[in-house]
Amino acid sequence: MSVYLKCVFGAVLLAASNTATAQSNAAERWFEIELIVFSPARSADLKEQFDNDVTPIRLSNSFDLVTAHYQPQINTLLGTLVRCAETEQISDPLLPAKLRDWQQWQPVYYPLFCLSEQQPAAWQRTSLFPEILLNNELPMPASLPVQLAGKSDNHMPVPYLAPRSAFGLTELAAKINRQPNQTVLLHTVWRQAPVTEKLAVPSRWFAGADYSELVDYWGRDRQQAANDDSSTGLTLVESPRQDDLFSAIDTLLDQLNAAGKLEALPDQPQVLRISDSLSNLPDNVWQLDGLFKLHLDHYLFVNTDFNLRRFAADGMQSINVKQSRRVISGELHYLDHPYLGMIIQIRRFQPPEPETVEEIDVGEVTALQQ
Structure with missing residues (x-):
């Protein structure tokens, strides 16, 4: 199939998709x-x-x-940043003299936006291959x-x-x-x-x-x-793992209770289930x-x-x-x-109507192909 025909059929599929989306939006209130x-x-x-x-x-x-x-989510943003070189200084002769003098006392990091989080030592890593561990959650x-x-x-x-x-x-x-x-x-x-x-x-x-x-x-x-x-x-x-453990304990207690293996204590107030106390x-x-x-x-x-x-x-x-x-x-x-x-x-x-592509006559496509 030629590139032209691929574009034509792609436009037809896009028009059908937009029509289905418009019908779906019309059905939803x-x-x-x-x-x-x-x-x-x-x-x-x-x-x-x-x-x-x-x-x-x-x-x-x-x-x-x-x-x-x-x-x-800032994972994509963090993926575009490079590691900060803490010992690297900008040696630009066009910088003002005051800034060059200040560099002697305080290092200037380059580039301006970079990853400066301290990484665990090699012996602290659990993975064989080194990977950058970052805090990708902004503080509330x-x-x-x-x-x-x-x-x-x-x-x-x-x-x-x-x-x-x-x-x-x-x-x-x-x-x-x-x-x-x-x-x-x-x-x-x-x-x-x-x-x-x-x-x-x-x-x-x-x-x-x-x-x-x-x-x-x-x-x-x-x-x-x-x-x-x-x-x-x-x-x-x-933790999620502990929540699963508490849920498993509650499930086992329910099974034992259903099988008559547990005896209810008299005058015992109802105790809140462990999983209900700590989960979600x-x-x-x-x-x-x-x-x-x-x-x-x-x-x-x-x-x-x-x-x-x-x-x-x-x-x-x-x-x-x-x-x-x-x-x-x-x-x-x-x-x-x-x-x-x-x-x-x-x-x-009322959601905005999606942009639609004009439908192409199949006869015109056949004529173009010939």
């Missing part, structure tokens, strides 16, 4: 979700009491747009900005953050933030195509300050917890952390499950806020709670 989460101002006069125990929110089977925004901010927006307006087939131009409740968020003792924790907009509740995957959102250095996930003071663990000889390190929990302790699920079953439904951390007289308090609501697109919905308020607006979004 995309929505734009704007979410404002804030801490109300009336908690000081609240007489209702809440349980101080931490309600764990598991992150399995959820997608995270916040981490991807602050910790993007100690406190996240309130407004979370995407960097591009390019449409994607998966849920993604919308740009700042899509924010429609900015004035409302500013008005809420101006109220005394009232703070907006998160204001974001994202786009997704909802599915049925059975197939729906929740999105994870976290905001505010990072309390990881103060308390662990269960609200215990880290210094006090470390002292308690050292005194009892208890050292549990959370967030690595960091954020001021706000939880899940938001949108699903479509004739109507739009919203399920939220968030933990709010706040300082109390007896230490760090965790308040679980779990709500469900049927919503109508275009309307403004307020999910009320004494400690956590949410304003939600879900709007229809």
